[in-house]
Amino acid sequence: MSDCKEYLPLLESDDMEIVREGAFKAGENNCTEAVPRLAELLAMNHLGIQEAAESSLRKIGGKETIAAVMPLLRSDDAPVRNLSMDILREIGHQDVSALIGLLHDEDPDMRIFASDILGSSDNRLAVEALCEALLKDPEVNVRYQAAVSLGDLGMGEAAGCLNKAMEDDEWVQYSVIEALTKIKHSSSVDALVKALDRASDLVASMIIDALGEMGNVKAVTMLLRRMETSPTALRNKIAKAVVNILGGKSLTLLTKDERENFRQYLLVALKDEDVDIQDAAIRGLAYVGGEHASQGILEIASALDQDHDQERLADIIANLARIGLTEALKQSIASDDQNLARVAVQALAMIAERGDGGTCSEVCLVLVDRFWNLGLPVQRQVVGVLASSASEKANDFFVDILDRHDDGTVLKGAVRFLGVKMRNQDVVDKIFPLLDHQYDDVKEAALEALIAINGDEVRRRFVDMSTSEDPIHRLMAVFALGKIGQPGNLEQLKIALEDEIPDIRKVAVEAVAELCGESGDWSTHVLPKLSDENKDVRLTVIEILGRCYEKEFLPHLLHALEDEDDWVRIRAIDAIGEHRAEEGVPNLLELLENPNQFVVMKVIEALGNIGGTVAFRSLLEISDSDEYELVRAAEDAIAKIQESQEK
């Protein structure tokens, strides 16, 4: 507080920069004594000082600030008034009764301001006071603002007085309806419905919207009844409200006649220019559906933009899918309008995925049937759908694609289906050439497919390939032989371990290690690679020793702690820690002196994983050092040891 004494004189300086600085400081130090002066500064005509005073008054807050700022609401200077309002909106809750007092001020403007501020007070006491203002204040603008603020407060206690206020002027009704929509009290449904009969067109349409948003089913019967007699614009709004209240699904609970009627209304609402109404109609039609609905929705979709209307399109697609397979969808996939075609395929994909009973009979037939007439972008999509949803009946179709198509994406889909999904031995001849495709992703897909197909023929060809001149072929062959995981392949892999290309040696190490699930002496072949000249190869070996850990690997891991490459060391540390090899602790401790702090942090982490007396003691020691980060890490590690002991 002694600081505050220092800042007060700054606020009196002639130098505006000093005043600004002082005003900020007073706020940072919560100087209540400075509040009266800060309020004066707020009213001063200097933007830099106003900013500082404002920010500090907000920070300090409290009764004193409210008392000091309230009088500024009467200022003739509009910016000062606005600033004060803003501050009071933020801190007003700290002295609600002072503001309630202002609701009885003689000046109607003050009463409006007070109503406004109380709307942000989040305080129940404000409700009663605002309700009184709403029902009794002689000035219509005060009543209007009171309703707005009651809505902002959003408390159920206000429903009663707001319901009554529906009998007030139309101007007040606007804000009352909005407030009721926010509060969503069930008692308000009746009040709103009652008001509907004598409401102007504008108020009527606001009431309909409100009922829709309140989501109370009580309103549905009345709304449906009104539909017949209402003009189109209002009827569309009612349709939206009903869909909003019931959600699409419950629409199926209407009687058959009601449903048919409602469907006709929704089809009309699809053509409304209000997007929200369109969307509600779409949601409703998803459940009461039909051919016309599908067609109408597709028309809307075709006018949308893929980037801007992403969300809307996604909803539309889901709803189209819910309606199911229609002629309109079938037609649309072949449309020249790419937008439309894309939407249609996506909807069909969803229908296919849902695949009643796990098969995609009908949709897949349609897609296969039209495939060759579609544009390339649509073909790519269709192949994706078929590859994941089609049954073995699509085999011939995909084989045909391998023969005739040359687009990478399309080929990938075919390869995925025939290889990974169907494991079709007969297409091996057609897939092998794709290992030389110009795009890597196609190569990868082909490789993956061949590995999945497996079998003698595939193996024989990879064995041949493993001695190819072309390093890429050797690489792929070694990779595949490893994944296939036949102990019989070990001979080829052993040769690859000595390949002149480091990347191939690395993949060979991984390949040999694929055999580590089986018994056998895979490790005798891999361990010598710990002295490979290439650090990536060494690193791979260490990672594998960690993954397929056995006790006799420990000496090798300990040895790797002395590798010249930090990452080889770090992965060795990880492995020793992960497998809680207590014998490794002394070697780890030596690394605590390492200049690379990342290595040190890893050691600390490992010690925490290993636990035991020695590790624990050394962690205690570290936690006594004066390097903040080490201490924190050591404490975490100690906590971990303690935790594992409690278990």
Added chain:
Amino acid sequence: MSSLFSKTISLGKELKISDSEFRDLRDFIYSQCGIYIADNRKYLLENRLANRLKRLNLKDFGEYYYFLQYDSGKTQELSRLFEVITTNETSFYRNPPQLKVFQENILMNVINEQRKNGKTSLRIWSAGCSTGEEPYTLAMIVHEALKSEISAWDIKITANDLSARVLDSARKGMYSEYSLRTTPPEIIQKYFDSDGRNYKIRPELKSLVSFGQINLKDKAQLKRVERSDIVFCRNVIIYFDDEMKKQVISAFYDNLLSGGYLIIGHSESLHNISRTFKPIHYPGAIIYQKEG
């Protein structure tokens, strides 16, 4: 062999950032430079950093977070990270209408005001200068405005950025045609030496600009910048959240001499950020003035 089959087969190995890793990294980045990565940019961050992780041989984003704090290479990695999350997009004479207003109204005002008071000093600060196009452009505009009188003036353009890499390149002052796409031909003729492919800034301009690294997040650093007549900070605060924007704008206010001007990006605004400046509306630009 350029790339051995996508740098040794990557089948199925994808690095994903978990929600908690994302939060850690986001908070870390914010604490380091005030740039706030919104949730919808999570995927972008994951995508752009995945390569760093692969390069560094890191297992996951948690390890990367660790690396940034503890590894002996952390400072270097931090500037890499900054490069990933910032855009250094810029060009000479970026947004000509705004610069026209600057040249004809703002700069002339300041110069005349100085003349009136018998002073000949001019201080301009380009905060977030990227590879130097902006401060050099300002140097050219000052030249155009003062013409032969320039030798009698004491002029300094302070140009700062967070990224050391862009500053290195700025100091070199070598540019390609692309950076000049909105520059008037006579200006190119006058202020660059060209060998037909590259364009080099003339020494008389270079001497007006001094480059230095600054983190706009660091209040103390900002306080040390020499007081300015004009501050340019264009297309920089868009990366910041409101809190940081307020802080930075308030620092510019404190830095400006009274009557000085702040120029922010054409699509940026101080709305809801600061009311301290007086906005002056010109056709094609809004300029902010610190009232005297």
